[in-house]
Amino acid sequence: MERAIEIVELLLRDRPGPIYVRKQIVHNSHVVADLASHGAVFVDELDEVPRGSTVVFSAHGVSPAVRAAAEQRRLEVVDATCPPVTKVHAEVRRLAGRGDTVVLIGHADHEEVEGTLGEAPESTVLIETPEDVDRLEVADPEKVSYLTQTTLAVDETQEVIEALRERFPALRGPGSEDICYATTNRQNAVEAVAEDADVVLVVGSANSSNSVRLAELARRLGTPAYLIDSARDIDPDWVADTHRVAVSAGASAPPRLVEEVIEALAGLGPVDVHEHSVATEDVLFALPRKVREQ
Secondary structure (H helix, E strand, O other), X not given: OHHHHXXXXXXXXXXXXXXXXXXXXXXXXXXXXXXXXOOEXXXXXXHHOOOOOEEEEOOOOOOHHHHHHHHHOOOEEEXXXXXXXXXXXXXXXXXXXXXXXXXXXXXXXXXXXXXXXXXXXXOEEEEOOHHHHHOOOOOOOOOEEEEEOOOOOHHHHHHHHHHHHHHOOOOEOOOOOOXXXXXXXXXXXXXXXXXXXXEEEEEOOOOOHHHHHHHHHHHHOOOOEEEEOOHHHOOHHHHOOOOOEEEEEOOOOOHHHHHHHHHHHHOOOOOOOOOOOOOOOOOOOOXXXXXXXX
């Protein structure tokens, strides 16, 4: 997510003229508003971009049809697709190419899923829950593979995979996990602190899948949890008479928003802050060549 934001920031700094971005670069309203204030122009579809302009594809990826439309309009494309998403796209092409039915586990209304399905629509089916597995119809039960959206809840996804394995014993999966490390790390952190907390606050926008999953995870563990876009969304009643408030954030939420939440909590009473770390994120992905060459 940080990589995608950095790409737009560098283009705004180093290139003249408007920089267009298809969809939200990441699913966080504050990030989008900040980039827009510096000159980024966010559009829903490519026909809103003047021919020959520079357009950035968001971190969630796009389908081959969108890439073809960009070429037809002679747009200069800078691809900010998150590398784990690019990996899933490549897996869809590989698995469909060998004749498998590819079962994609994900949410139908998410941009990442739309792009992934577009790689091999005739060979890919989308499911979300274990109950969906019972309704699956495939050409050959011996040639079924699964992939996942990168921002799903790990525990719920595992339930769907187990249901798939029970129905299709020959089921094959990806060579490595599809769920993004940033998503997994944050879920592990919430799992580690939620049961000892009186309430969990998750900083993230409502359309951020990985942020929504964090709040849902805390609730499944039995702790009240609220998804907030910023400190302004905190209801004092949520934290009244509580001793431990756990604060987490989605992968696309800027750190300053978390700091503002802690400051807001301090305004309601004395606060003793303890950081809980379950992993060190030191994975770095190279910027696109077009951006590096600037």
